Amino acid sequence: MRNQKKKKAPTLHSFNEDPFIPLNRLHILLCATAIAAVLHRHLFSILSSPTPISSSLLLLSDLLLSFMWAVTQSFRWRPIRRREHPETLALAVPDPLLPNLDVFICTADPSKEPPICVASAALSALAFDYPSDKLSVFISDDGCSDLTLFAFMEAARFARHWLPFSKEMRILERCPETFFNSTDDPRSDEIKLLYQRMKKKIESVMEKGQVSDDLFISEEDRATFKKWKNFTRSNHPAVVQVLLQSSRDMDIMGNPLPNLVYVSREKSSTSFHHFKAGALNALLRVSGVMSNAPVILTLDCDMHCNDPNAPRRAMCYFLDPELSPKLAYVQFPQRFPGVNKNDIYGGEIKRLYQINPRGMDGLKGPNYVGTGCFHSRRSFYGPPSSPPSLLNDLNEQTSDTPLSSEAILRKAHEVASCEYEDGTKWGSTIGMRYGSMSEDYHTGYRLHCEGWESVFCDPERPAFFCKIPITLNDVLSQNKRWCLGVLEVFFSRHSPMIFGVRKVSFLMGLCYSYDGFWTSWCIPILIYGLLPQLALTNQIPLFPKVSDPWFYLYAYLFLSAYCQDLIDFLASKGTFNRWWSDQRMWLIRGITSYLFGAAQFALKQIGIPAPGFNVTSKIMPDEVSKRYEDGIFEFGIVSPFFISLGTVAIVNLISFIIGMVNAVRKERGFDEMFVQLFLSAFVVVNSWPIYEAMFLRKDGGRIPRRVTGISILLAGILYSISYFLYTDSRI
Ligand SMILES: O=c1ccn([C@@H]2O[C@H](COP(=O)(O)OP(=O)(O)O[C@H]3O[C@H](CO)[C@@H](O)[C@H](O)[C@H]3O)[C@@H](O)[C@H]2O)c(=O)[nH]1
Numbered sequence: 001m002r003n004q005k006k007k008k009a010p011t012l013h014s015f016n017e018d019p020f021i022p023l024n025r026l027h028i029l030l031c032a033t034a035i036a037a038v039l040h041r042h043l044f045s046i047l048s049s050p051t052p053i054s055s056s057l058l059l060l061s062d063l064l065l066s067f068m069w070a071v072t073q074s075f076r077w078r079p080i081r082r083r084e085h086p087e088t089l090a091l092a093v094p095d096p097l098l099p100n101l102d103v104f105i106c107t108a109d110p111s112k113e114p115p116i117c118v119a120s121a122a123l124s125a126l127a128f129d130y131p132s133d134k135l136s137v138f139i140s141d142d143g144c145s146d147l148t149l150f151a152f153m154e155a156a157r158f159a160r161h162w163l164p165f166s167k168e169m170r171i172l173e174r175c176p177e178t179f180f181n182s183t184d185d186p187r188s189d190e191i192k193l194l195y196q197r198m199k200k201k202i203e204s205v206m207e208k209g210q211v212s213d214d215l216f217i218s219e220e221d222r223a224t225f226k227k228w229k230n231f232t233r234s235n236h237p238a239v240v241q242v243l244l245q246s247s248r249d250m251d252i253m254g255n256p257l258p259n260l261v262y263v264s265r266e267k268s269s270t271s272f273h274h275f276k277a278g279a280l281n282a283l284l285r286v287s288g289v290m291s292n293a294p295v296i297l298t299l300d301c302d303m304h305c306n307d308p309n310a311p312r313r314a315m316c317y318f319l320d321p322e323l324s325p326k327l328a329y330v331q332f333p334q335r336f337p338g339v340n341k342n343d344i345y346g347g348e349i350k351r352l353y354q355i356n357p358r359g360m361d362g363l364k365g366p367n368y369v370g371t372g373c374f375h376s377r378r379s380f381y382g383p384p385s386s387p388p389s390l391l392n393d394l395n396e397q398t399s400d401t402p403l404s405s406e407a408i409l410r411k412a413h414e415v416a417s418c419e420y421e422d423g424t425k426w427g428s429t430i431g432m433r434y435g436s437m438s439e440d441y442h443t444g445y446r447l448h449c450e451g452w453e454s455v456f457c458d459p460e461r462p463a464f465f466c467k468i469p470i471t472l473n474d475v476l477s478q479n480k481r482w483c484l485g486v487l488e489v490f491f492s493r494h495s496p497m498i499f500g501v502r503k504v505s506f507l508m509g510l511c512y513s514y515d516g517f518w519t520s521w522c523i524p525i526l527i528y529g530l531l532p533q534l535a536l537t538n539q540i541p542l543f544p545k546v547s548d549p550w551f552y553l554y555a556y557l558f559l560s561a562y563c564q565d566l567i568d569f570l571a572s573k574g575t576f577n578r579w580w581s582d583q584r585m586w587l588i589r590g591i592t593s594y595l596f597g598a599a600q601f602a603l604k605q606i607g608i609p610a611p612g613f614n615v616t617s618k619i620m621p622d623e624v625s626k627r628y629e630d631g632i633f634e635f636g637i638v639s640p641f642f643i644s645l646g647t648v649a650i651v652n653l654i655s656f657i658i659g660m661v662n663a664v665r666k667e668r669g670f671d672e673m674f675v676q677l678f679l680s681a682f683v684v685v686n687s688w689p690i691y692e693a694m695f696l697r698k699d700g701g702r703i704p705r706r707v708t709g710i711s712i713l714l715a716g717i718l719y720s721i722s723y724f725l726y727t728d729s730r731i
């Protein structure tokens with residue numbers, strides 16, 4: 001009997017708990033006591049306050065800050081760090097036993113998302129270190145652009161050279177654009193030439209805005225483009241085009257190539273298309289008909305794979321028999337090699353993409369962030385307990401029917417049509433979930449609610465690189481869209497605060513509440529950014545004096561929050577300067593994206609529609625890119641965001657100056673007004689780039705005069721109002 005001892009499965013992955021967990025928990029206790037004390041004081045002093053409105057607003061801010069602090073602790077409760085062991089996988093699972101993999105890449109607008117970049121993203125996925133006959137790449141083109149299709153036809157041709165080359169040379173950088181930019185190895189000269197020729201061809205087509213007749217190599221191609229008559233992005237039939245077919249197409253060395261399929265789902269002005277979520281659902285169905293791989297990787301067009309081994313890393317989790325029955329997805333972090341030295345717009349968003357996911361990983365798993373994520377197809381079709389047969393509702397074909405067979409293509413067009421989803425559960429309990437502009441947050445959350453779990457996979461070598469917006473207005477608009485999206489979930493009947501805390505787990509519910517209620521930062525940031533300053537100019541003290549022991553409690557809370565944030569940031573390989581930018585962006589977002597996002601959400605509730613998915617532009621004029629490289633803020637246009645920023649910056653500058661003059665003149669003036677002076681000084685220091693852009697800069701990225709003018713006017717109005725409101729309490 002002894003010999004029958006159960007053979008231990010090889011370890012495909014392992015994890016460590018964060019060594020600081022006990023210390024963190026102790027700190028939670030300490031902070032909670034301090035916060036309780038401050039709130040207690042507030043409640044009691046409000047009754048006797050000479051400025052009851054100001055005191056109530058500050059109480060409201062502190063309540064919200066406390067709430068956000070409390071929910072944040074769920075991320076600190078049990079952070080873990082995972083490691084996967086692809087070398088064990090290689091021994092345990094031979095290549096022929098690896099599951100098939102479908103890669104989805106979304107694009108929506110060739111003028112904002114250059115087709116050559118989208119094609120490069122696809123090439124980097126086609127060149128994965130994964131058996132080619134098990135790999136399919138599907139492109140969703142929501143712009144239904146013949147230019148994009150043309151780029152992909154070219155990319156399919158180039159793939160025949162690129163795949164064997166990159167595998168033979170064992171290069172890690174399999175996105176051709178980045179590879180050729182970083183190498184001068186003479187062995188790559190020949191293929192570089194091919195690449196450049198392709199790039200030129202695609203770019204010239206982009207310039208002309210059409211695919212001219214002389215560019216077609218075959219009659220078949222010509223016939224394909226002939227279809228493009230009167231197609232507009234919001235009105236056209238479904239297009240499904242097989243560009244590479246594994247069972248038919250070989251690379252130049254005679255090895256099979258992966259499948260590559262171009263899909264543009266049908267659009268009609270009479271049916272709502274649900275933006276990216278709708279596009280991904282169409283791909284789920286089309287791929288279900290064609291390859292039906294059990295594992296799916298979702299990518300955005302503004303990224304590329306930086307590690308050809310990424311799929312095998314993900315498989316370390318999917319092929320673990322203990323984990324896999326409940327494993328919905330394996331999320332890789334988004335990394336941004338393009339951020340400038342000090343990351344002036346806080347583009348890394350470390351808390352969202354690196355720090356918080358590690359915290360959730362120790363509970364039930366990270367949230368889904370839209371890209372760089374491997375999903376189990378099964379998870380899109382029902383809870384982990386549902387029978388797997390459900391999955392095959394689409395897939396009737398046997399695995400050896402060629403993709404481009406007429407029957408399959410007919411079915412593929414059918415499932416990519418507008419009406420297909422009518423009266424079905426797509427978007428509610430099947431596929432990517434609708435109803436939120438942040439389909440990623442919503443879908444990940446709902447999967448967790450169904451009982452699924454997820455894993456955060458953050459290997460040493462970043463697996464996926466993404467592009468970031470590089471103008472302030474783009475960053476803020478993107479953030480505003482996210483705010484609107486998460487609020488739509490937070491105030492739905494599936495709110496993480498009410499539904500999530502019960503359905504997933506208490507702590508996971510809090511994690512999702514943190515993201516969902518993100519926007520609420522706008523209230524304390526706005527109040528703390530204006531009220532103490534206006535009071536300061538009117539000589540109204542709102543906080544304890546330095547000589548009052550309560551002062552130290554405020555100081556402790558401020559310093560501990562900032563220090564902890566800094567430590568978290570440095571511990572995830574950040575630098576001090578980048579942290580500074582990050583906290584500054586938090587303040588900036590507070591009075592722009594969060595504020596406008598919340599306002600837009602409120603308007604939507606009373607029937608005023610919010611704008612759709614504003615696709616972030618991935619190309620910029622050289623001048624703008626250069627300024628970004630140099631770390632100079634980009635304003636340049638008249639945007640409501642900048643008016644809001646300008647107003648707060650000016651109020652703080654004036655308050656600080658007047659406050660200082662008064663403090664110097666008055667005996668014990670500093671003692672009384674220290675907190676308010678400090679707050680305005682803090683905002684002034686943070687607003688430095690704004691003053692520069694208003695008054696010193698001459699370049700095209702400066703703040704337009706009109707914005708400065710309106711900001712000064714608004715600041716003046718705020719002063720006048722505060723002057724009247726404080727008339728009775730002035731000393
Ligand atoms: O109607 C649409 C709109 C967008 N997209 C695609 O969605 C992706 C993301 O769009 P982008 O403009 O780059 O938005 P970002 O704000 O940069 O994207 C972040 O935020 C989105 C949610 O708001 C997530 O879906 C993304 O994965 C995440 O990277 C791109 O590939 C687009 O082509 C579509 O396919 N159809």
Ligand SMILES: [Mn+2]
Nearest residue numbers: 300302467616
């Ligand atoms: Mn993007």
